[in-house]
Amino acid sequence: MLNQHHPDDERLSALASRDDDAAADAALTSHVHACARCADLVSELGVLRTSLADLPDLRPSRPLQLLPPVADDRSATGAGGWIRRLFAPALTAGAAIAMVGLIGTAAPALDGVAGGGGIFQDVGTRLSGGDSAAEELAPEAAESMDVAVPADGYERGDADSGAAEPSDAALGAAGGEGTTDPDASQGGVSRLETFDGQLPAERSPWPMVLFTGVALMVAAALLRWILVPRAG
């Protein structure tokens, strides 16, 4: 692009750096030959380029570390190297196991939030084995059971035995439904077996899984902290 009289300065700069397209532009070169202002500019830009190309290298103001990877390689193959390499997988595995354990432990409770019954409902169902919690908690029934249960604490669940009859009668006296139903008697037996000293939660493997995961994570972190040499 030309201004009033002279070529564009960028074109003159291209000519100064001997760009092919500028050098081949006959109008541009003939103008520069005829115009002192443009010839000076091309000449100055040429000198400037030469001076820039002559700029010397620069010494760093502080010593540079020429081989940064050396330290990393040494630490990777040294005493703590295998621990460092094992740390990430161990930590990941621990976290995954802990997460599974956490979900397994919390799932019944979450289920309860969603369904309205939850863990209490589950435990209640296990305890009663029947329909009515009121039946289970009736004091008369408890009394009857005290009578019915043998010294070893277990009702054997024999519906035909004499020992079972007071239990059924007592349940009936409590005003519950199905007092003569043999299933109710079975329900009572189930409850007694449930309360033989083992809580339902203790049978669940999830807390143990959660504990194992957390323990693995802590152990990995501790081992790394103790065994891997630290910088400085």
Place this chain on the structure above:
Amino acid sequence: MTDDPQRTSGNRTPPLPDEAAVIARAADGDRAAFTQLMEHYQSACYGLAWRLLSDADQAADATQDAFVHAYKAMASYRGGIFRSWLLRITANASYDILRRQQRRPTTVLPDPDEGAPELPDIHAVNPVAEATKSELYRHLEAALAHLPPDQRTAVVLCDVYGMDYNEVADMTQSALGTVKSRIHRGRLRLRELMAEHRELFTG
């Protein structure tokens, strides 16, 4: 910005006398050979990084980044001028820093009058000419640092380090026409900045 770097006594670092053999050993994993190469070319790499970044600390960081990249890429080095190969890696490392810096802009520009003046080499054949040249370099460096970063990068890579337009375009991920325009505008701006010191060009 920390201390200004010092200019080396010669202009540009020449190749090592037995460079091909040293490069071959370095490519085979010989750390001593690689260290020898980096020691030899650190002024060239640092000079490029400093001119692109205008900051001594960032230039040192870029140079070290370049050494790490070079170390990793050494096995895949396929010949050619080693200095150019290393300078390209340094330019890329510097340009990465420059891009990060542009995303979080700071206004750190060196003062042309800052730092101790370069003393002429009294052992030089012509101390006056050496002093003039030294003064010219000092003003040129300051003028370069006052260019906008895109123009400075293009001018430094092309005019100071002799890369062609295509190389600069690749490195800066810019169109060829954009690169040419930046170079020409950068040169014209440099000429304006150096107008007060025009006599140094003829000295």
